[in-house]
Amino acid sequence: MPADRPESAASRPLRIAINGYGRIGRCVLRALAESPRHRRALSVVAINEPADLASMAYLTRFDSTHGIFPGEVREIDGGLEIAGQAIPVSHAREPADGPWRRLDFDLLLECSGAFATRASLQAFLDAGCPRVLVSHPGRSAADVDCTIVHGFNDADLRAGQRIVSAASCTTNAAVPVLDLLERRLGVDGAFLTTLHSVMNDQPMIDGYHHADLRRTRSAMQSIVPVSTGLAQGIERMLPxxxxxxxAKAVRVPILNVSAIDLAVNLRRDTSPEALNAIFSEAARARPDLIACTGQPHASVDFNHDPHSVIVDLGQTRVNQGRFANLLIWFDNEWGFAHRMLDVAQAWAGRFQAAAPAPESASLSSSLSSGV
Structure with a gap:
């Protein structure tokens, strides 16, 4: 490392850009603002979002699910000022049109969900992004260099990887539970039913909204069965x-927080008490990722909960020794936003140690150029 370089790549905060400032993009920024641990290690230095600046500022400040932003948010020339930090904003719809070559950053968080194939994600690299962390599993395992469930397989991260997936909210919830069951008791078979809060691919009232006819129905009036790739995601992590x-999934008419009803055939006899002891032990070992509760909760109690999974100990059942049923909760927005930041930080530990950050334009010059 040159002696006159004022700040080493390994010592400075990881500089991240966000592409797609919807539910996950805004939750990532808010989670960073509310988490001292992440705030020390990560910094958002750019946002790309097709929406207009006034709407972005408004939806950052006021959120129906997570409340009012805990800091000042205002529009400035060429961007937003959030909690005292100036962040340049661009409005490109395609990777090639983004300002990536003019920015000084280490990692793009692709939070739009619109780019799921290797070719579409490669377009960000071709446009100047050094690396891409994706907020979904990708269309297939081949579309990304690696899929990471934080706390499970972080060791698979490599400095030379360019496209990494943070899996999905459901995979982050299910994998730690199934991994524990497989290691401790053996799993002959499992069936997972996800009860997921509404998403923006559903209409408020019936309309011509989706090729899946069930998704043409009002999200706020019905429980709607939908397709899911959860089984494939689990098998990718637990071959x-x-x-x-x-697995199957249904959308339920609530804004946030989801659950998985897990039915599993085990290879060894167990009891509800023994199963709960396994998960309570895991929660003590990884309190940042796994929680357990014996309280009579409803889903709203887990809104804004950063854990990957919360095991509802009062709902554990065992039939004939080896057929078990579990209920696990997770905040599909807030928990996953924290996992995106965790994976970004873990990945940075690999590539920042391996090489200096790429030289490019400063943040101040990006703002002055209206990026």
């Missing part, structure tokens, strides 16, 4: 369970 996992 030893290949062919032994099935």
């Amino acid at each position: 030893g369970l290949a062919g032994r996992v099935q």
Whole structure:
């Protein structure tokens, strides 16, 4: 490292850009603002979002699910000032039109969900992004260099990887539970039913909204069965369970917080008490990721909860020794936003140690150029 370089790549905060400032993009920024641990290590230095600046500022400040932003938000020339930090904003719809080559940053968080193939994600690299962390599993395992469930397989991260997935909210919830069951008791088969809060691919009232006719129905009036790739996502992370996992999903008319009803055939006898002891032990070992509760909760109690999974100990059931049923909760927005930041920080530990950050224009010059 040159002696006259004022700040080493390994010592400075990881400089991240956000592409797509919707539910996950805004939650990522807010989670960073509210988490001292992440705030010390990460910094948002650019946002790309097709929406207008006034709407972005308003929706940052006021959020129906997570409340009023805990800091000042205002529009400035060429961007937003959030909690005292000036962040340049661009409005490109395609990767090639973004300002990436003019920015000094280490990692793009692709939070729009609109780019799911290797070719579409490669377009960000071709446009000047050094690396891309994706907020979904990708269309297939081949579309990303690696899929990470934080706390499970962070060791698979490599400095030379360019496209990494942070999996999905459901995968981050299910994998730690199934991994524990497989290691401690063995899993012959599992069926997962996700009860997921509404999403923006559903209409408020019936309309011509989706090729899946169920998704043309009002999100706020019905429980709506939808397709899910959860089983494939689990098998990607736990290949030893290949062919032994099935899943289905239904959307339920609430704004946030989801649950998974897990039915599992185990290879060894157990009891509700023994199962709960396994998860309570895991929660003590990883209190940042796993929680347990014996209280009579409803879903709203887990809004703004940063854990990947909360095991509802009062809902654990066992039939004939080896057929178990579990209920696990997760905040599909807030928990996953924290996992995006965790994976970004873990990945930075690899590539920042391996090489200096790329030289490019400063943040101040980006603002002055109206990026």
